[in-house]
Amino acid sequence: MTGFVFSEKPIGIERGDGAYVYGDDGTEYLDMGASYACVPLGHGHPAVTEAVTEQFEKLTFVQASYPNAARTAAYETLAETAPDPIDKVWLSNSGTEANEAALKFARAATGDSKLVATMQGFHGRTMGSLATTWKNKYKDPYEPLIGDVEFVPYDDTEALDDAVDEDTAGFIVEPVQGEGGINPASTEYLRAARDITEDAGAALIFDEVQTGMGRTGALWSAQRAGVTPDMITSAKGLANGFPVGATLCRDWIAENYGSHASTFSGGPVISAAAGTTVSTIVDEGIPEHAAAMGEYLHAELDAAVGDEVREIRSEGLMVGVEVGRGANRALKELALNHDVLALPAGRTVVRLLPPLTIGEAEVDHVVDALAEVVE
Helix, strand or coil, rough: CCCCCCCCCCCCEEEEECCEEEECCCCCHHHHHHHHHHHCCCCCCCCHHHHHHHHHHHCCCCCCCCCCCHHHHHHHHHHHHHCCCCCCEEEEEHHHHHHHHHCCCHHHHCCCCCEEEECCCCCCCHHHHCCCCCCHHHHHHHHHCCCCCEEECCCCCCHHHHHHCEEEEEEEEECCCCCCCCCCCCCHHHHHHHHHHHHHCCCEECCCCCCCCCCCCCCHHHHHHHCCCCCEEEECCCCCCCEEEEEEECHHHHHHCCCCCCCCCHHHHHHHHHHHHHHHHHHCCCCCCCCCHHHHHHHHHHHHHCCCCEEEEECCCCCEEEECHHHHHHHHHHHHHHHCCCCCCCCCCEEECCCCCHHHHHHHHHHHHHHHCCC
């Protein structure tokens, strides 16, 4: 038996097309998880496929110390789409690496060490990012992690104000908690976080690994709130399935970031995928479509199962249906009886993170399936 270090699902996936994936037995599944939001444009989008194929034929890899057109284009596209005045970009290989860099940059730029994070937050599994992740089940086997981290209740301005002080290097927060159960922060809270961190000389970090790339109805969730943090981290939807992370920074962070580096930062093929994904999302109005489909999905779910579940929470096409402790059972029934693949968010929430290109027909299908499962 081949060894592996990962928990596998009993469904083998062989190929994908748009919002659908196909099992090794030929079964067609509606992909309402998009592998944790990693394919916002759907599987096999022609623009990304063409860009990656073309770059493969030119140059597979060259380290970031050598200028490369694909990498430069990715830098420029991300900088152009980021909220002003964020215009510096560092590329990595994953969301946890993007957050790891942001935490290091905050400490280097401020000269302070204290980090503030939120209860129920999830920021990754490397040692630094893990230290700012809330659940002990992720952390206990690896203690001791980096110190000087304080957790505060999510969306609680008073608690945040009490925690952030002159020794604080940064506050990291998800505008919408994903793993924590699809919990959107209020606009007032995110705006208060901007004022509180600025007054203390601390960096405000928006973890948009899951919320970015149009997922919440704007390219960046920060834009929906009208708040510009000091750093934005991105990853999952950034290259439509290719492994990449990005840490976007204001100048004062970039000028004092320390000596952070990575061998595989922004390889040409990955950069081609990322640059094309971002530009396609913008050019095709994907965030606006996600906002419209998100409203439709929420309304249809509310009409179909609103009285049968505890709560439905959403921002754009980031949707959580709180069904109680039967979430894993519901997910199994969706997959095996209705050919719908979804995700958990803890033990109580069914999480829907479909490709942002889905239409009303796909929404109707998943609503009908969930209605049967909930009953």
